[in-house]
Amino acid sequence: MDRLEHARREKLRRWREEFGFEPYGRRVDGLVALAEARAMLDAAAHEAYNESKSAAKDDPSAKIVDRRPRAKVAGRCVQHRPMGKLVFLRLRDHSGDLQISISKSDVEGQMFTLAKKLDYGDIVVAEGPVGMTQKGEVCIWADRLELHCKSLAPPPEKYHGLTDPELRYRHRYVDMYASPETIRVFQLRSELVARMRRFMETWGYLEVETPMMQPIAGGAAARPFVTHHNALDIDLYLRVAPELYLKRLLVGGLPRVYEINRCFRNEGIDRTHNPEFTTLEAYEAFGDCWSMLDLTEALLHELALSVSEADRPIVPYGELEIDYSRPFDRVRYDELFSRTLGFQMTDFAKVRAKAGELTIKDADKLDDWLLVNEVYEHFCEPTLDPSRPTFVTDYPSAVSPLTRPQQDRPELCERWELLAAGTELGTAYTELNDPDVQRAKFTEQLGGADEEVQTFRSLDEDFLNALRVGMPPAGGLGLGVDRMIMLMTNCSSIRDVILFPLLRPH
RNA sequence: GGUCGCGUAGCUCAGUCGGUAGAGCAACCGCCUUUUAAGCGGUAGGUCCUGGGUUCGAGUCCCAGCGCGAUCACCA
Numbered sequence: 309m310d311r312l313e314h315a316r317r318e319k320l321r322r323w324r325e326e327f328g329f330e331p332y333g334r335r336v337d338g339l340v341a342l343a344e345a346r347a348m349l350d351a352a353a354h355e356a357y358n359e360s361k362s363a364a365k366d367d368p369s370a371k372i373v374d375r376r377p378r379a380k381v382a383g384r385c386v387q388h389r390p391m392g393k394l395v396f397l398r399l400r401d402h403s404g405d406l407q408i409s410i411s412k413s414d415v416e417g418q419m420f421t422l423a424k425k426l427d428y429g430d431i432v433v434a435e436g437p438v439g440m441t442q443k444g445e446v447c448i449w450a451d452r453l454e455l456h457c458k459s460l461a462p463p464p465e466k467y468h469g470l471t472d473p474e475l476r477y478r479h480r481y482v483d484m485y486a487s488p489e490t491i492r493v494f495q496l497r498s499e500l501v502a503r504m505r506r507f508m509e510t511w512g513y514l515e516v517e518t519p520m521m522q523p524i525a526g527g528a529a530a531r532p533f534v535t536h537h538n539a540l541d542i543d544l545y546l547r548v549a550p551e552l553y554l555k556r557l558l559v560g561g562l563p564r565v566y567e568i569n570r571c572f573r574n575e576g577i578d579r580t581h582n583p584e585f586t587t588l589e590a591y592e593a594f595g596d597c598w599s600m601l602d603l604t605e606a607l608l609h610e611l612a613l614s615v616s617e618a619d620r621p622i623v624p625y626g627e628l629e630i631d632y633s634r635p636f637d638r639v640r641y642d643e644l645f646s647r648t649l650g651f652q653m654t655d656f657a658k659v660r661a662k663a664g665e666l667t668i669k670d671a672d673k674l675d676d677w678l679l680v681n682e683v684y685e686h687f688c689e690p691t692l693d694p695s696r697p698t699f700v701t702d703y704p705s706a707v708s709p710l711t712r713p714q715q716d717r718p719e720l721c722e723r724w725e726l727l728a729a730g731t732e733l734g735t736a737y738t739e740l741n742d743p744d745v746q747r748a749k750f751t752e753q754l755g756g757a758d759e760e761v762q763t764f765r766s767l768d769e770d771f772l773n774a775l776r777v778g779m780p781p782a783g784g785l786g787l788g789v790d791r792m793i794m795l796m797t798n799c800s801s802i803r804d805v806i807l808f809p810l811l812r813p814h
Numbered sequence: 815g816g817u818c819g820c821g822u823a824g825c826u827c828a829g830u831c832g833g834u835a836g837a838g839c840a841a842c843c844g845c846c847u848u849u850u851a852a853g854c855g856g857u858a859g860g861u862c863c864u865g866g867g868u869u870c871g872a873g874u875c876c877c878a879g880c881g882c883g884a885u886c887a888c889c890a
Binding site for chain 1: 846889
């Protein structure tokens with residue numbers, strides 16, 4: 309390790325002491341991206357220059373004509389091939405790669421020495437005419453080359469980059485320059501999130517920011533992270549959901565609000581779960597779960613079209629081709645249940661028997677409907693076609709404490725979940741806005757909670773007060789942004805779409 | 815948390831039956847003005863994840879731990 313860094317530090321010293329320039333550079337104006345420089349190629353000018361040059365060889369008095377456009381670029385050196393008195397470099401930036409050639413006859417001696425001794429990972433600025441090589445590769449024939457940052461770290465393998473996932477996540481900044489597909493995933497993520505925001509704005513939604521630190525962890529059943537405020541001497545919880553605050557905004561009079569931001573859940577980590585993750589939550593006064601369904605379908609359809617290479621909303625995901633054509637598939641919860649298992653979900657005796665096949669903690673203490681949901685998730689959800697986004701509708705009220713029950717069948721409620729590629733992408737409700745019913749549901753839920761849960765989830769009296777003031781009927785939506793990005797970028801792990809996923813510190 | 819797999823040079827990877835630690839890239843020295851994973855000649859580089867154990871002898875077998883991955887559980 310030391311010997312590799314030592315070689316680089318020795319060059320650093322030499323550039324400073326013998327060559328008298330600062331290897332950590334300074335401001336540079338007039339740079340163009342590498343892709344832009346590549347696009348500046350003028351094939352005719354390149355031809356004319358070559359002809360003029362060979363004419364000058366035959367007749368030394370002839371003047372060389374060079375109409376090739378000039379470009380000034382910066383990039384990280386990712387290939388270095390010194391060939392005697394000619395050096396080929398490949399630079400990389402956010403837009404792609406571009407080759408630079410430095411001929412000893414075209415630059416000052418000091419610059420040529422720099423070119424010869426450059427290392428993989430160094431950041432340089434090069435300037436010169438945009439032309440081609442004999443093999444037809446676009447190339448800047450540099451007449452200036454400056455070092456603007458000396459990299460001291462040993463680089464990863466030139467062709468494979470980093471393959472160990474742990475190294476890729478821990479040294480994301482190396483992974484990003486060594487593997488262009490990594491940086492592309494995050495560029496695409498950024499574009500897609502920007503598109504989501506434009507979409508929501510077009511649909512009349514106002515973007516808001518609600519507390520990340522909450523005195524009561526509400527809006528979802530997950531275990532929260534705890535932190536402490538010293539001056540107030542109170543424990544606070546990192547939010548598990550923004551839901552209860554967004555609803556307060558409907559009470560306050562905003563008709564359509566949304567938030568794209570982080571939630572934190574103190575649960576296990578796997579391919580589809582990171583402790584902090586991004587959600588899009590939206591609330592629409594006088595909407596319901598069906599208006600949210602339209603919005604969700606339209607949003608995913610648009611995102612899929614924007615990443616699809618064809619003009620159809622079909623996006624590859626692993627072995628699958630996921631088709632986001634509207635309408636998405638729909639199936640009622642009870643229908644999927646009886647279709648898969650051959651009996652009604654209200655046949656609780658059979659549900660209990662079926663649940664016996666699963667390893668469920670304290671199954672005999674659980675409410676019938678909770679068992680229904682356990683059985684449903686285990687046996688029914690996996691039967692859905694993973695290549696079609698599917699809305700499962702009409703969930704049991706018992707597993708949906710914030711949702712309005714259906715008028716004619718109160719054991720069911722107005723709620724759907726969206727599944728694709730075998731994972732849950734989101735859920736939407738027709739929100740409960742009767743304060744008395746809400747209080748009863750909260751109280752019932754807390755009654756079943758164990759001691760640990762009660763430390764972080766107490767009755768949110770302020771939220772109930774907001775409902776007492778009066779919230780319009782509404783539709784509410786929550787979508788997992790990271791999971792949507794996974795689907796749109798064909799990444800099988802949530803860690804591949806989060807820049808710095810949580811890892812256990814060394 | 816359970817089960818399975820992986821951990822060898824800076825990086826990517828071999829390492830057979832338990833018998834002297836290997837290659838490519840990267841690095842260093844030399845040659846080379848059109849390379850495309852450039853080439854040629856030479857040099858150097860190791861806590862085989864950590865700690866125990868078995869053995870005359872352990873990268874290799876056993877146990878424990880750490881980290882990562884897969885899967886299950888958990889996560890309405």
